[in-house]
Amino acid sequence: MINLQIGDQFDHFQIRSHMAQGGMSDIYRAYDLLSGREVVLKIPDKMMMGDPAQYERFQREMEVMNTLHHPAIQKGIGSGQFNRTPYLVTELVEGKSLRALIDEKAPMQEAEAISIARKIAEAMAYCHANEVVHRDLKPENILITNEGQPVILDFGLALTKGARRVTYANLSSTAGTPDYMAPEQIEGHRGDERTDLYAIGTILYEMLSHKTPFDGDNNLAVMAQHLQGAIPRLDKIQPSVSPQLAAVVTKCLQRNPDDRYPTLTAFIDAVDHLNTADLSILETGTGAATVVPFWRTQTAMVLAASVVIMLAIIVFAFAAQSLRGIPR
DSSP: OOOOOTTOEETTEEEEEEEEEOSSEEEEEEEETTTTEEEEEEEEOGGGGGOHHHHHHHHHHHHHHTTOOOTTBOOEEEEEEETTEEEEEEEOOOEEEHHHHHHHHOSOOHHHHHHHHHHHHHHHHHHHHTTEEOOOOOGGGEEEETTSOEEEOOOTTOEETTOOOOOOSOHHHHSOOGGGOOHHHHTTOOOOHHHHHHHHHHHHHHHHHSSOSOOOSSHHHHHHHHHHOOOOOHHHHSTTSOHHHHHHHHHHTOSSGGGSOSSHHHHHHHHHTGGGOOTTHHHHTTTTOOOOOGGGSHHHHHHHHHHHHHHHHHHHHHHHHHHHTSOO
C-alpha cells in the first residue's frame, strides 16, 4: 500500500485521516484543494497494479461510480492518476456502517428492518435498470447516514453491460463474501438481479435475527450450507418476526434463482403487502431446486487445482534436493 500520513498531499488532495484498508486499496478521508470540500480518496495497492484481474476490478468500480446517480448509492466524483497510480474520488458519507448498526440494535423491529431493506432494494432496482448488478452486497458495504438513509458502497465486483468475465486469484475476497453469496455465485456463475436479491434477503434475515441463515467453521462450510442446507425458519429463530415476513425472506433465499422474486420491484411489493405472502414456502423451505454437490462446483475445482499444484511443487522440491545429494 501507499503509506500516506495525515497532512500528506496526494495530487491535489490533502490527507485528513486513514479510514479503512481493504484487500486491494487504502481508503482515506481527504481535503480537495481545488474544490474546497472533503472527499473519500481510494488508492489501489501497488501490488494490485501487476494483477490484471484486480486492476480490472478497480477500473470497473470507477466506471460504475461515475455513471450511477441515486441517493442510496455513494456518488462518484471523479478519478485520476498521480505518479502513475490511479485513484477514485467519491463523496464523503457521514454515518455508520450497517454492520455497526446490526451489532448495536439487532434483532431489529420489523418496521425498521423492512424500511432499511426496502431502501436498499429501491437503490438496487435503479442499478438493475441501468444494467448494473452489485454482486457483493453485505452490511460492511452499506452505510447508514445520520438521517437513516442507506448508502451502498464498493462496486468493485459489479457486473455491467458488456463487461468481460474476469477470473480472480483471491476467491474468498473477490468472488463475494460467503455469508451473503448466492448459490449460483458459489457454483461459478456470473449472477444477475436475483443474485442481489439473495444478498438483500440474507441481510434482512440478519437484521431481524442478528445471525445469517447459514454458518460454519470456515468459508467452505458456509458455502456448502448455501448449496445444501435447509433455511432455518426465521419466525422460529426470532418469534417476534411474523410468519408473513419470514415467508418473504425465505422466498428471497431460494437456491434456484427462478424460485425467488423475479425483480427487486416484486420484492418491494411483497414487503409492502405482507398479508398476501404465501406461507406454504415455510414448510417447503428451499423448494425443489436441484442441489449441486459442492465438489462439483467451480469453487471446489479451483481449490482442488490449487492443492494439486502445491503438492507438485513440494514433490519437485524434494526431488531436486535428492538429486543435489547424489554424488557425481
